Amino acid sequence: MGGRDVFEYALVRVVPRIERGEMINAGVLVYCRAAAFVGARVHLDEARLRCLDPEVDVAGVRAALRGYQEICTGGEDAGQAGGDDPGRRFRWLTAPRSTIVQPGPIHTGLTADPRAEVDRLLDLLVR
Numbered sequence: 001m002g003g004r005d006v007f008e009y010a011l012v013r014v015v016p017r018i019e020r021g022e023m024i025n026a027g028v029l030v031y032c033r034a035a036a037f038v039g040a041r042v043h044l045d046e047a048r049l050r051c052l053d054p055e056v057d058v059a060g061v062r063a064a065l066r067g068y069q070e071i072c073t074g075g076e077d078a079g080q081a082g083g084d085d086p087g088r089r090f091r092w093l094t095a096p097r098s099t100i101v102q103p104g105p106i107h108t109g110l111t112a113d114p115r116a117e118v119d120r121l122l123d124l125l126v127r
Helices: 046-052 058-073 076-083 086-093 114-125
Strands: 005-014 024-032 037-042 101-111
Touching: 005 058, 005 114, 024 046, 024 058, 024 086, 024 101, 024 114, 037 058, 037 086, 037 114, 046 058, 058 076, 058 086, 058 101, 076 086, 101 114
Parallel strands: none
Antiparallel strands: 005 024, 005 101, 024 037
């Protein structure tokens, strides 16, 4: 399996009414230690989200999803986490939360291109 590295990924889910537990997938996080890479892509299907909760704060959900992407990118926009290494940022983003926007469980795989894996998983599991 030459040229392929282990990577980890988690879905980013939106649970608009925590008490009901219904969710939609709205993004994916990918971490590959060998490539020192962490990345996120999001896609929010507002119509599906409003089916679960017509009163949902869509702007708030979009802001939270943007935060996941900014933390993956690092730098000033990521706040305090921006200076952390990719692995620490991934672990922080995938820590369990009981908020409207939350990470799912972590899964693993093999990839030759972790950056392309983010888009592949978004198309496969979110869109």
